[in-house]
Amino acid sequence: MSFITEVEVDVTVDILPSWALDPVLSVEHVFMRFGGLVAVNDLSFTAGRGDITALIGPNGAGKTTVFNCITGFYKPTQGMLLLKHGSGDSYLLERMTDFRISAKARVARTFQNIRLFSGMTVLENLLVAQHNPLMLASGMTILGVLGLPGYKRAEKVAIERAKYWLDKTGLYSRADDPAGDLPYGAQRRLEIARAMCTGPELLCLDEPAAGLNPRESAELNALLLDIRGTEKTSILLIEHDMSVVMEISDHVVVLEYGTKISDGTPSAVRNDPRVIAAYLGVDDEEVEKVEEQLDEIIAESTP
């Protein structure tokens, strides 16, 4: 005869989302105040290594301010921004200058308004982006630039890298044209190529699809997916174009008035009533009503 004793085991396993397991960037309790205005309010989120993370929200939600804190243009009033390289090296971005954030932590960014050297050629724009490794190879001297073999080697590597990104972004045939002569969509791609020439650990793109037509927008999606897939570069993206956000993001963080209101997969965020309410511009008190309406719509459409 055998006795089986039932033992109640409380197995409460917290399943962490994939982006929290190996984050390239951890934003922890960040505040940014401009006088009486709280542009970023106790913001915490993680961006997973190798992920495309989108930061979205209505106009004035604080998205660009978050980018400016990450890239050192602003010092956050409070909070921590931890960037971790795949090698294990980590950097507290809020303690670093913008120059060191791009050179050491290797965070690259593009801007809402294109900022290229429009009088320089497309190729020159990509070589200027690699100024740091070139100057290091020169030993910071004119003699180094003129004679050191290390400099010649570094110059060759810089040209090869520029060619690689010209090819990837479909700009090879325009390499000798002034950047300012390129059509708008091509200038946007050149900005991304320039950022990629710095070999970033994290690529921050501020509204890369702004002003693009649907064909250019689809090309941008393909380029970003390729950067994620082939280069394994982590991307943090501010974007208003929901077709881009929903199609290519692994993870979406939503801000409203500087506060995080949703954080999850694209489909979870898309169906979050708070997000819908924020985008429709309804007040907090109306969120419940929107939720009820959504439930009704879902019930009606379910056979």
Ligand SMILES: Nc1ncnc2c1ncn2[C@@H]1O[C@H](COP(=O)(O)OP(=O)(O)OP(=O)(O)O)[C@@H](O)[C@H]1O
């Ligand atoms: N340097 C500054 N001084 C004062 N207020 C600022 C400054 N920078 C941003 N703000 C304010 O912070 C708030 C958030 O602005 P931010 O540009 O970060 O929003 P956003 O989500 O990027 O908006 P958009 O989608 O329109 O670009 C806004 O109210 C803005 O006016």
